[in-house]
Amino acid sequence: MPTLEIANLEVVYHSVVRVLSGISLVVPEGSIVALLGPNGAGKTTTLRAITGLLPLHDGEVVRGSIQLDDNSLVNLEADAIVRSxxxxxxEGRRVLVDLSVEENLLAGAWSLNRSQASDRVDHFCARFPILGERRHHLAGYLSGGEQQMVAIARALMPQPEIVLLDEPSLGLAPRIVDEVVKLIREIRESGVSVLLVEQNASMALDLADAGYVLENGRIVASGTAEELRGDADIREFYLGLGSTGSRGYRDVKHYRRKRRWLS
Ligand SMILES: Nc1ncnc2c1ncn2[C@@H]1O[C@H](COP(=O)(O)OP(=O)(O)O)[C@@H](O)[C@H]1O
Ligand SMILES: [Mg+2]
Structure with missing residues (x-):
């Protein structure tokens, strides 16, 4: 199992817009690491840099390194990165709406032969009854939570060693978020590492071993999940987790003003 390590990463879009200003983070083998932060902080950009999708968005890595063990991922083609x-x-549950659940899963299996692929489909349908019951239904007719399960299972088809999830809980009802949480726990139990991008800090820190908080393209806090959950300032100013429960990131500007006022 490999370790993913990013050091001093800088990313710009359209050769001018600097979105990541030197971020560093590590996803040790077999762990769940949360990347938290408000809308626009640069979380999705970080994932695009790792998976080689930046060029599709006219973005590029201008400095820093991304290593999967001894292998550099910078400037590799996206399919070579999948193969590694x-x-x-x-972000946003990309299922193929006109295809069945089974066909969606098979679409994630281009690197497998036919019998391996069908074994993997059987595996997910047995493990997750929601998928098994809907196996031959069109994905477009599934609920948001079911579509998210399909999207995650599709990514797991080729048995990756590390999976990156971009806001898997976004827009899902709390009961469905619990299902997704269960699935992410199972991913880790099967030995796969997870880099979990979330705005839902309380959900992410319940699952994660460690976390990083990104703001304006910089890591402003990091630590074990326990440290982050236990630090009152981090809870209040960066995670939007007051003592009375989640406030949500949308209020972060308000707390930033308050922080300035307090200091
Ligand atoms: N293709 C792009 N071109 C220019 N700016 C972009 C592009 N994609 C994202 N951005 C900008 O980069 C910043 C970070 O975006 P993003 O990585 O999507 O943040 P997050 O996922 O944390 O919400 C935002 O200010 C966003 O507007
Ligand atoms: Mg995003």
Whole structure:
């Protein structure tokens, strides 16, 4: 199992817009690491840099390194990165709506032969009854939570060693978030590492071993999940987790003003 390590990463879009200003983070083998932060902080950009999708968005890595063990991922083609054992679930549940659940899963299996692929489909359908019951249904008719399960299972089809999830809980009802949490726990139990991007800090820190908080393209806090959850300032100012429960990131500007006022 490999370790993913990013050091001093800088990314610009359109050769001018600097979005990441030297971030460093590590996803040790077999762990779940949360990357938290408000909308626009640069979380999705970090994932695009890792998976080689930046050029599609006219973005580029201008400095720093991304290593999967001894292998550099910078400037590799996206399919070479998948072959090196990395998988990702894009923001916003990208299922193929006109295909069945089974066909969606098979679409994630281009690197497998036919019998391996059908074994993997059987595996997910048995393990997750929601998928098994809907196996021959069109993915477009599934609920948001079911579509998210399909998207995650599709990414896991080629048995990656590390999976990157971009806001898997976004827009899902709390009961469905619990299902997704269960699935992410199972991913880790099967030995696969997870880099979990979330705005839902309380969900992410319940699952994660460690976390990083990104703001304006910089890491402003990091530590074990326990340290981050236990630090009152971090809870209040960066995670939007007051003592009375989650406030949500949308209020972060308010707390930043308050922080300035306090200091
Ligand atoms: N293709 C792009 N071209 C220019 N700016 C972009 C592009 N994609 C994202 N950005 C900008 O980069 C910043 C970080 O975006 P993003 O990585 O999507 O943040 P997050 O996922 O944390 O919400 C935002 O200011 C966003 O507007
Ligand atoms: Mg994003």
């Amino acid at each position: 054992g990395l998988a990702q679930v894009l």
